[in-house]
Amino acid sequence: MTEATVATSQESAGVFAKSKLPSSDGKADVLIGMQNIWKTYDMGAEKVHALHGVSFEVHRGEYVAITGPSGSGKSTLMNLIGCLDTPSQGDYWLNGKNVSEMDDDELARIRNQEVGFVFQTFNLLARATALHNVELPLIYGGIPGGKRREMAKQALTEVDLVDRMMHRPNELSGGQRQRVAIARALVNHPSILLADEPTGALDTHTSYDIMNLFEKLHEEGNTIILVTHEHDIAARAHRVISIRDGLIEKDEQIR
Amino acid sequence: MFPRSNSLNPPLEPPAERRIALPARLRSLPFFRIIAVWEAFLVALGSLRQNKLRTGLTLIGIVVGVTAVIAVVTIIKGLDQTVAQTFSSQGSTVFTISKRPRVITSREDFIKFNRRKDITEDDAQAIFRLCNTCWRAGLAANDAVPVKRGNQKADTVALRAIAPTAMFEIDAVTINAGRFWSETEGNSGQSVCVVGSDIITNFFPYESPEQAVGQDLWAGGHRYRIVGVLQPLGKIFGISRDERIFIPFATYKKDYGLNVARGAFNTSGALVVFVQTQSADQLETAEDQVRAVMRNRRGKTFKDADDGFALETEDVFLNLYASATSNIYLVTIGVAAISLVVGGIVVMNIMLVSVTERTKEIGIRKAVGARRKDIMTQFLIEAVMVTAIGGAFGVLTGFGTAWLIALAIGFPLLFSIWSAVLGVGVSSIVGVISGLWPAWRASRLDPIEALRAE
Numbered sequence: 017m018t019e020a021t022v023a024t025s026q027e028s029a030g031v032f033a034k035s036k037l038p039s040s041d042g043k044a045d046v047l048i049g050m051q052n053i054w055k056t057y058d059m060g061a062e063k064v065h066a067l068h069g070v071s072f073e074v075h076r077g078e079y080v081a082i083t084g085p086s087g088s089g090k091s092t093l094m095n096l097i098g099c100l101d102t103p104s105q106g107d108y109w110l111n112g113k114n115v116s117e118m119d120d121d122e123l124a125r126i127r128n129q130e131v132g133f134v135f136q137t138f139n140l141l142a143r144a145t146a147l148h149n150v151e152l153p154l155i156y157g158g159i160p161g162g163k164r165r166e167m168a169k170q171a172l173t174e175v176d177l178v179d180r181m182m183h184r185p186n187e188l189s190g191g192q193r194q195r196v197a198i199a200r201a202l203v204n205h206p207s208i209l210l211a212d213e214p215t216g217a218l219d220t221h222t223s224y225d226i227m228n229l230f231e232k233l234h235e236e237g238n239t240i241i242l243v244t245h246e247h248d249i250a251a252r253a254h255r256v257i258s259i260r261d262g263l264i265e266k267d268e269q270i271r
Numbered sequence: 272m273f274p275r276s277n278s279l280n281p282p283l284e285p286p287a288e289r290r291i292a293l294p295a296r297l298r299s300l301p302f303f304r305i306i307a308v309w310e311a312f313l314v315a316l317g318s319l320r321q322n323k324l325r326t327g328l329t330l331i332g333i334v335v336g337v338t339a340v341i342a343v344v345t346i347i348k349g350l351d352q353t354v355a356q357t358f359s360s361q362g363s364t365v366f367t368i369s370k371r372p373r374v375i376t377s378r379e380d381f382i383k384f385n386r387r388k389d390i391t392e393d394d395a396q397a398i399f400r401l402c403n404t405c406w407r408a409g410l411a412a413n414d415a416v417p418v419k420r421g422n423q424k425a426d427t428v429a430l431r432a433i434a435p436t437a438m439f440e441i442d443a444v445t446i447n448a449g450r451f452w453s454e455t456e457g458n459s460g461q462s463v464c465v466v467g468s469d470i471i472t473n474f475f476p477y478e479s480p481e482q483a484v485g486q487d488l489w490a491g492g493h494r495y496r497i498v499g500v501l502q503p504l505g506k507i508f509g510i511s512r513d514e515r516i517f518i519p520f521a522t523y524k525k526d527y528g529l530n531v532a533r534g535a536f537n538t539s540g541a542l543v544v545f546v547q548t549q550s551a552d553q554l555e556t557a558e559d560q561v562r563a564v565m566r567n568r569r570g571k572t573f574k575d576a577d578d579g580f581a582l583e584t585e586d587v588f589l590n591l592y593a594s595a596t597s598n599i600y601l602v603t604i605g606v607a608a609i610s611l612v613v614g615g616i617v618v619m620n621i622m623l624v625s626v627t628e629r630t631k632e633i634g635i636r637k638a639v640g641a642r643r644k645d646i647m648t649q650f651l652i653e654a655v656m657v658t659a660i661g662g663a664f665g666v667l668t669g670f671g672t673a674w675l676i677a678l679a680i681g682f683p684l685l686f687s688i689w690s691a692v693l694g695v696g697v698s699s700i701v702g703v704i705s706g707l708w709p710a711w712r713a714s715r716l717d718p719i720e721a722l723r724a725e
Contacts, residue, residue: 100638100718121642128640139635139722143317155310156640164306200639 048074054105081253132201136213171199191222315653332614333661341669409438416491429515432523448480449499457519467513622709634721654706662698
């Protein structure tokens with residue numbers, strides 16, 4: 017993409033607002049296409065099937081919660097969606113690209129450009145400032161210094177933390193750390209925002225703040241996938257996919 | 272509720288999802304790699320700063336290795352210059368004729384050389400007379416004698432008996448105070464002497480060279496009047512070349528006799544003939560003439576392999592010196608290689624620890640898009656930084672060591688920028704080699720596993 021396009025998009029209302037341009041073939045709004053996904057772990061003597069044939073689609077702009085008890089396979093599914101892992105069988109299409117057969121470095125590039133991770137334990141670099149943490153995906157995306165800082169500041173503004181950008185994670189509260197992580201997830205304008213138990217390490221009040229932030233980001237057009245085992249958190253999403261024993265148990269539109 | 276349907280959204284903007292990402296082709300250009308490499312550099316710097324003690328301990332092996340090399344190279348370079356200056360003072364126009372060569376490497380040779388006839392004054396006379404390409408010639412005998420002046424005493428001081436006075440020029444010494452003895456004084460065996468500057472320092476501590484001229488000195492139980500003091504020549508290998516006394520050869524013969532047969536191991540008093548040509552071109556011709564004269568005098572025929580005398584230029588010393596220093600170089604390179612290998616293993620070990628400690632960080636970086644080579648670069652840079660810093664320290668301590676030794680034994684210090692570059696360069700290569708395996712392991716970490724680490 018050219019710089020001009022970036023500039024244009026940044027001048028528009030929300031920096032992280034997503035356009036919903038219909039594509040010519042009408043299929044491009046399918047962002048995630050999972051077709052009969054299997055994930056098998058070879059544990060020496062026996063094979064453990066974490067997922068047995070999962071299929072679903074997520075459209076651009078959706079707000080999906082994936083729930084399920086522990087051991088249900090939802091973490092495995094999250095790792096697959098986030099391109100941290102590849103399925104043993106089946107096809108995974110992310111934003112028009114078949115991710116299921118990519119090698120490590122191609123996956124790294126997809127993670128860099130298509131996926132924004134938000135983790136339960138924030139996973140910020142302890143020794144780096146908030147600003148540097150947010151810059152990290154841009155560094156690996158090859159964005160030069162000046163523009164990188166500007167983009168990172170934008171993202172921190174979005175989560176209302178720009179005044180804290182020179183602080184290190186240990187100088188920030190849990191909620192603030194999670195907001196830094198969200199800014200980091202957003203900074204590269206990924207196709208999906210993938211949050212794994214984002215409120216798991218936060219108190220109730222802060223959890224609500226974070227969930228409100230997700231809501232706002234969704235309203236700006238971001239596609240959000242939330243992995244959680246908490247029902248009240250899942251209830252904030254618009255669609256809930258329940259996983260049990262490696263299969264989709266329920267897939268319902270709740271809003 | 273925000274509508275998900277596309278149709279409700281007016282197409283005001285271009286597609287947003289690819290706004291930032293650069294094409295892979297562009298991202299692999301060196302410029303964009305530099306961004307990740309610079310990040311890796313900063314991370315490495317931070318990590319080294321974080322673990323100062325560990326970094327310091329890691330460095331020791333590298334520092335020792337580089338110090339050894341730098342110190343030895345600097346010292347030998349300094350000695351080289353001293354040696355070159357010393358021997359070029361007599362120059363490549365001088366050669367000597369003696370009974371035994373100055374360097375004897377085997378017992379058989381030693382026995383063989385000892386059976387030779389001594390060099391005599393007659394030999395010297397014959398050479399002076401018959402060698403027409405010889406420009407200057409002289410003879411000298413060296414001895415060591417006790418010296419006394421008032422309360423100042425020394426057990427052994429070098430005594431050099433020379434004739435004629437042209438030997439002063441062959442020896443390339445110059446007068447600082449007073450004068451050389453005259454040819455007449457020399458030939459008539461007057462008790463006169465010319466002394467090196469250290470003799471004044473040691474025996475006339477409160478007097479200047481000028482004041483010492485005209486005073487007497489007791490050497491080997493004989494009294495000599497100082498007629499001249501020489502310009503200092505300086506030290507070589509820590510040994511002074513200024514602590515010696517020159518007396519006329521005739522005087523020596525009168526006072527000590529010609530002690531050419533003091534024993535196989537004592538060459539004191541043995542005659543050495545010195546010949547100097549006007550230019551280096553004539554050296555070979557002069558050598559041939561002298562060799563012919565001497566072989567004739569020793570009754571050697573064409574068939575005899577041994578000359579019956581030793582004809583040598585100063586190259587003998589230079590060759591001996593070169594072979595000695597090349598051995599020192601070899602030993603040093605061995606020591607340095609061992610300590611660099613050990614240092615490299617230590618660095619590798621520490622890097623493996625560092626990778627384990629920072630598994631989580633690697634996971635985070637991979638999750639946000641770091642590729643294998645990004646992680647690899649990061650740890651390689653860290654390893655190279657450790658060893659390069661170690662190398663730099665080694666260069667400094669090596670120069671420091673050389674400086675201290677130079678102070679102690681006295682030779683010029685030649686700090687070579689190349690040895691510094693080499694020191695840092697070699698240790699950086701050690702860093703690359705020892706960082707390769709830990710960095711490779713780090714780059715292969717599974718991001719899921721890595722993120723789970725604490």
